Amino acid sequence: GAGVSQTPSNKVTEKGKYVELRCDPISGHTALYWYRQSLGQGPEFLIYFQGTGAADDSGLPNDRFFAVRPEGSVSTLKIQRTERGDSAVYLCASSITGGKNYGYTFGSGTRLTVV
Amino acid sequence: GNSVTQMEGPVTLSEEAFLTINCTYTATGYPSLFWYVQYPGEGLQLLLKATKADDKGSNKGFEATYRKETTSFHLEKGSVQVSDSAVYFCALSDGPSGSRLTFGEGTQLTVNP
Numbered sequence: 001g002a003g004v005s006q007t008p009s010n011k012v013t014e015k016g017k018y019v020e021l022r023c024d025p026i027s028g029h030t031a032l033y034w035y036r037q038s039l040g041q042g043p044e045f046l047i048y049f050q051g052t053g054a055a056d057d058s059g060l061p062n063d064r065f066f067a068v069r070p071e072g073s074v075s076t077l078k079i080q081r082t083e084r085g086d087s088a089v090y091l092c093a094s095s096i097t098g099g100k101n102y103g104y105t106f107g108s109g110t111r112l113t114v115v
Numbered sequence: 116g117n118s119v120t121q122m123e124g125p126v127t128l129s130e131e132a133f134l135t136i137n138c139t140y141t142a143t144g145y146p147s148l149f150w151y152v153q154y155p156g157e158g159l160q161l162l163l164k165a166t167k168a169d170d171k172g173s174n175k176g177f178e179a180t181y182r183k184e185t186t187s188f189h190l191e192k193g194s195v196q197v198s199d200s201a202v203y204f205c206a207l208s209d210g211p212s213g214s215r216l217t218f219g220e221g222t223q224l225t226v227n228p
Contacts, residue, residue, distance in 0.1 A: 031214065042119075042204050042219050048214050055212065055214070103149060103164050
């Protein structure tokens with residue numbers, strides 16, 4: 001597609017529920033990233049995929065968070081037993097290839113609210 | 116670990132004023148440096164980047180120079196417009212492959228006519 005697409009744009013869920021957030025990267029981009037942005041803060045890294053595999057998952061805060069990218073394109077971020085502290089905007093980005101010399105293209109994000 | 120520090124905001128200027136947003140970093144090695152911008156209601160967009168010391172990134176009248184000696188990457192624009200009102204984030208490449216970004220907290224800029 002023309003840009004990075006994230007769905008849903010907004011998600012409200014009850015504490016303790018399970019949620020899935022979807023990211024559709026730019027066609028042909030092999031690298032995909034998930035970030036979390038809390039109100040008034042800069043984005044914080046969660047996980048980086050190169051193709052189908054997670055090349056760096058050091059930013060996942062705990063084992064309630066998991067992400068997959070089974071075919072090397074669309075990715076799903078999964079959060080189990082949601083907590084109010086998980087409320088944030090979850091951003092997805094993609095780039096042609098991983099590497100420090102490339103800027104990313106970000107999606108518009110999914111705003112998650114846990115009540 | 117690596118980190119980015121931005122000047123405290125918010126910043127409010129009149130149209131055609133000169134803009135500086137300070138950014139300093141702490142890093143091992145030689146990261147690439149970036150400025151991202153987030154306009155109201157929109158996603159983060161790459162504004163400019165620099166990949167090595169003394170490089171100058173520029174775009175849309177904005178400039179920033181990679182200063183290794185002062186570990187800084189200050190954003191400047193000679194004459195701001197109302198349409199420049201946004202949140203600006205400084206970032207550096209990080210991680211084992213340099214692929215992830217570490218962001219500063221962001222600086223809110225408001226330009227009044």
